Structures are given as C-alpha cells and as structure tokens.
Amino acid sequence: MTQSLPPQPTDGNPFAQQPGAVPPAPVAPPRGNVVLGVVAAVVVALVTAGVYGAIVGATEYEIGYAAVGVGFLVGFATGRIGGSNPVLPVISAVLSLGAVYLGQLIGIAVLGAELAGISFTEMFIDHFDLITEGWKETADAMTFLFLAIGAFVAFSGAKKAAA
Secondary structure, X not given: OOOXXXXXXXXXXXXXXXXXXXXXXXXXXXXXXXXXXXXXXXXXXXXXXXXXXXXXXXXXXXOHHHHHHHHHHHHHXXXXXXXXXXXXXXXXXXXXXXXXXXXXXXHHHHHHHHHHXXXXXHHHHHOHHHHHHXXXXXXXXXXXXXXHHHHHHHHXXXXXXXX
C-alpha cells in the first residue's frame, strides 16, 4: 500500500499551511474569578497604600492625584481580574478607602519617626495610638475628600475594567 502525500501549496511555498489546518487559539488570561479579583485588590491596596504613604511622608502634603492613583489601581486590578461581578466595584471602593487611610497613617508615621529620631517600624508599631491621634487632629475636609475620591475612582475603575 502506498501512502499519498498531502497536496503541496500552489504558490511555491513549501511551509504554507495545509488546507484544513487550524492554528491553535491563544489562551485568554483568566477573567471572572471573584476570589482572585479580591486577592489582587487587597495586594494592590496594600502596595499603593505604602507608596501613597511614602509620598505623603516625603512631601509632607496629601496629594489628590495620588489618591486618584490608589483608587484607579485598586479598581482596575479588581475589575480586570475579577470580571463583572456587581459586588467587585463595592469591594474595590472599600479597599481603596482603606488604602488611602492607611497611606495617610504611613505618611504620618514617616514624619513622626523623623521627628522622634526612631525607625518607621518602631513608630508605626509601638506608637500607633499617637499616629491615629495625629490623624484625627489633622483630618480636615480635604482628607475626607481624598478618601471619597479614591473610593469613587476605584468603583468606576472596577466597572470599566470589567467591561
């Protein structure tokens, strides 16, 4: 028995695909995993809180664009990885509130550690009561506006990233 060879392409290219050959489909990144979306949001919230705190500590000012960045990154990660579950924008808004608040506390701790001549870790862990008291004393309308902006941007970002 002789085996026949598949027909060769007519354009002279011996490496062209044979008729009926289908290239493999690219693997899409995982989407729609609510648990993974929440985990990503928590990780991004913690990282951005640290960055926001470092910015506040270095500049001695709260910067609105940084709060927007925190909210955007938390919302984007939540929506992109978690998908379009309607609870994810709410979770990202809450986590963004926490991240901006934690960032403000970190900024106060950075400044307090410099003034007291101790390490940031010692200030943040051993004197957390002083940090929260300092936050309460210095909190004004802008402080709460930054919290609200971060939450709004996270909510919006999560919805848009999932679309």
